[in-house]
Amino acid sequence: MEKAIGVFDSGLGGLTAVKELAALMPNENIIYLGDTARVPYGSRSPETLIRFAKEDLSFVLRQNVKAVLVACGTISSVALPILKKECPVFVEGVVGPAARSAAAKTKNGKVAVIATNATINSGAYRKELSSIDNNIEVFEKACPMFVPIVENGYFGRDNAAAKIIVSDYLSEVKRSGADTVILGCTHYPILRPLIADFLGPDVNLVDSGKEAAKVICEKIKADGLCSDSENLGGHTYYVTDEPSGFVNLAELFLDRKIGNEVKKAVLTEENI
Numbered sequence: 001m002e003k004a005i006g007v008f009d010s011g012l013g014g015l016t017a018v019k020e021l022a023a024l025m026p027n028e029n030i031i032y033l034g035d036t037a038r039v040p041y042g043s044r045s046p047e048t049l050i051r052f053a054k055e056d057l058s059f060v061l062r063q064n065v066k067a068v069l070v071a072c073g074t075i076s077s078v079a080l081p082i083l084k085k086e087c088p089v090f091v092e093g094v095v096g097p098a099a100r101s102a103a104a105k106t107k108n109g110k111v112a113v114i115a116t117n118a119t120i121n122s123g124a125y126r127k128e129l130s131s132i133d134n135n136i137e138v139f140e141k142a143c144p145m146f147v148p149i150v151e152n153g154y155f156g157r158d159n160a161a162a163k164i165i166v167s168d169y170l171s172e173v174k175r176s177g178a179d180t181v182i183l184g185c186t187h188y189p190i191l192r193p194l195i196a197d198f199l200g201p202d203v204n205l206v207d208s209g210k211e212a213a214k215v216i217c218e219k220i221k222a223d224g225l226c227s228d229s230e231n232l233g234g235h236t237y238y239v240t241d242e243p244s245g246f247v248n249l250a251e252l253f254l255d256r257k258i259g260n261e262v263k264k265a266v267l268t269e270e271n272i
């Protein structure tokens with residue numbers, strides 16, 4: 001069987017990267033892991049996140065993969081260098097690709113990063129942006145309620161509760177004058193219509209999962225690892241909690257049926 005591209009996140013967020021990978025490389029098999037039993041990751045300590053990251057990676061590596069996309073801003077910010085040391089195949093996170101894209105897009109040199117608490121506390125995006133261009137002014141804002149509202153399906157453009165939360169978190173971002181905003185948590189592009197409505201058409205939104213998917217795609221092509229064109233590009237989704245809640249929301253976001261492709265994953269003996 002053709003080797004797959006492995007993708008993982010705490011829950012639904014990494015699907016923003018899967019959607020892009022599937023569009024760019026329709027013949028590739030994709031294995032997705034959503035650690036739904038332990039979502040959200042964004043409020044956890046670095047020590048816990050490193051343990052989760054190693055367990056997630058080792059599950060994904062057991063699935064015959066040729067590359068791994070860490071489609072989680074939190075794990076990418078806190079644990080990517082550790083995972084790189086342990087991973088026998090190419091592994092990329094979302095921070096570098098998103099920061100490079102934002103640095104290329106900004107016209108006024110002001111970039112805002114919105115992400116989970118753990119990501120903002122790590123300073124990973126700030127460091128990456130200043131290593132690309134030291135003159136970029138970086139404004140950071142943690143938006144911890146965004147992940148639970150997404151995981152509970154509050155992402156419709158007209159959802160009143162989601163609109164209030166978006167405006168509460170993003171008022172300061174608007175005032176910062178940033179012309180480019182990195183959606184530094186992969187769950188956030190699911191709220192993109194609401195975020196775009198609030199920030200207005202003059203602000204560039206950088207989808208971190210999408211940017212990382214482009215990098216994985218280029219690397220697979222450069223290494224001659226593309227699947228052959230006869231392959232139909234099968235997807236398998238693993239979740240660590242009951243699949244039903246994930247299936248409904250994932251189908252809504254991906255706009256296709258995935259019910260038969262979702263399985264329960266056991267990461268460790270106790271799964272915690």
Ligand code: DGL
Nearest residue numbers: 013040041042073074186
């Ligand atoms: N989607 C993840 C991220 O990009 C995880 C968020 C969470 O579970 O808190 O940070």
